Amino acid sequence: MTGGPPVDAADAVDVVVIGAGLAGLTAATELAATGRQVQVVEALDRVGGRTASHHRYGQALDAGGSYLGVRHLRVRELAARFGLALTPTAAPGANLYDLGAGLLRSDAGRPAFNALAVGDALDRLDDLAATVPPADPATAEHAAEWDQLTVAAWAHRELRHPDARLLVDLLVRQMLAADPADVSLLHLLFYLASGGGVHYLTAFAGGAQQDRFVGGAHQLAERMAAALTRPVRHGAEVTDLYAVPSAGRPGARPGHGPVRVVGPGLSVLGTHVVVAVPPGPANRIRLHLPSVHRPAQPARTRGATVKLHLIYERPFWREAGLSGWVTARTGPLRYVVDDSAGRDGLGVLVGFVTGPDASRYAAGSGAARRVALLDRLAGWFGPTARQPLAVLERDWQAESTVEGCYAAVPEPGWWTAAGPPWPTTAADGPVRWAGTERCAQFYGHLEGAVRSGQETARRIIAADPVRAPAAQ
Known part of the structure; x- marks a missing residue:
């Protein structure tokens, strides 16, 4: 099927990238470096996808993805290229365990686990x-x-x-x-x-949570976007992809005609299209391209997360020899870590409410959530925990362009029925799919998103080595 609203010649480019998260912006950055005309379109009024920040008391606090591991080399290379600094996440002191048999410290005589x-x-x-x-x-x-x-x-x-x-x-x-x-x-x-x-993924020092960005992970997306020749088009939700006849276009290959990218108030033409949004939103884009088949994507895409930040005048828990890190048997809040390093003396605790706990937590009233949250923290850290300067929440379940966090979790039976969700051949048509769920390495991590974006750009360059701007 062909069609869609008309497109102005100024809106015909070599590559249209749908989604301004790390995968999409990495692909755009690599493709633009070859001289290709790249237009990134983004439904939100910001870039960054699953990286975002709260800004309070002069601090940028990662409301989404934040951690970098020692093996996350591609993200580290991008951070260095765009002038971003990293800081270690490790915090001094004893960890707490609330596993149903009384509160235990990691430096106590009795271990929390066998x-x-x-x-x-x-x-x-x-x-x-x-x-x-x-x-x-x-x-x-x-x-x-x-x-x-x-x-x-x-x-x-x-x-x-x-x-x-x-x-x-x-x-x-x-x-x-x-x-x-x-x-x-x-x-x-x-x-x-x-x-x-498992040992690497659960470790902070020396592991997958070794470092975080000074000033917030969202900066990487912002700096990549700012370096593009064509500004990201915000508020540009994509609803449909249409085939455009390629007859008469110099160098056109059968089945590889331009693609019209369409949404409310949006119509842009690309020789190639990169769909770099999570599986749920990607499933909602209608394909009117006979030669393009949607790749494997989970029917149920949600991991569910509410990420919390509590800001205090100082990291008071350290006065009791505590690290600020807690693991609890029961929800809704089961995990707390210290995020005070480099915060100009402020104390910052980060909490994670996940899975069904996140759904139940989000369903309660804001006032009730706050009372229950501070009660729980006071049980761990004492009455001072009831006096934060601020309590900040980010409910990723409510983000329609994400549908949860940290990454898609397929239902049992999906892998053997559907096969891998990343490309397995080099020539896969004018539409390609990117994102952390499209990477066999570091799935669900910032590193996976960056690697996917780089691999998608590489495939486009290999399939179409001579820059050929789209023609109407």
Whole structure:
């Protein structure tokens, strides 16, 4: 099918990138560097996608993606290229554990977990993950069984010690922002294999949470966008992609005619189109291109997250020898970390409400949420915790252009039914798909988004090495 509203010649470019998150802007940056005309269109009034910041008391606080690991080399290279500094996340002091048997400190005589049981469980997960090829998890020897088996069911069957089962439950809620009863074992193992293993993924110092951006992760997207020749077009929601006949256009290849990108008040033509939005929003874009097939995308795309920031006059918990980090057995708030480094003396706690806890938390009134939140923090850190300068929330479930965080969590059975959601051939037509869910390495991380954007740009350049502006 062809059609759509007319397009002005000024709106004909080499590449249209849909989505101004890290994947889309990375692809745009790489393509623009080759001399191609690139137009990025974004539904929101900001860039950054799943990176965003609160600004309070002279500080930029990451409301979305924030952490960089020591193996996240592509993001680190981009940060250096655009002049962004990083700071370590590690905080001094003892961690707290609220696991139902009284509040425990990591420096206490009694450990929070049975070390032998949880060590064995983590090693078993890493050993199983090592058998799953990240490029195509469905080819693992036991993929069919593991894709139908939820993590909760596997833990109940295979892990005898209650501490081991509890730790796996907490890990899934923390890493995937989902209930272990809703996640297939295959998806968890893929995620571990993709990201570097359970020990690396759960570590701060030396691990996947080693550093954060000074001034906020959103700056990377902002600086990439500012460097583009064509400004990002904001408020440009894309609803349809139309094929445009290519007959008579010099160098046109069969089935590779220009694509008209259409939305309310939007009509732009591109020789290539990069769809760099999360799976849920991407599924809503209607395709009117006979030669283009939508790639595999989960039917259920949500990890659910509400990210909290509490700002205090000082990091008072350190006076009691605490790091500010808490792990709790029950929700809604199960995870708290210290984010005070480089904050000019302010104390900042970051809390994560995930999975079904996030849905229940968001459904309550703002006043009730605040009271319950401060009550819980006071139980951990004492009465001073009831006196924050500010309490900030970001409910990523309510973001229609994202549909949750941190990344898509497919339903059990999806991997073996659908196959990998990233391109497996070089010549995949005029429309390509990018994003952290489109990367076999570091799926769900900033690094995965950047790698996906770079790989998408590379494929476009390889398929069309001579710059050929779109023609109407």
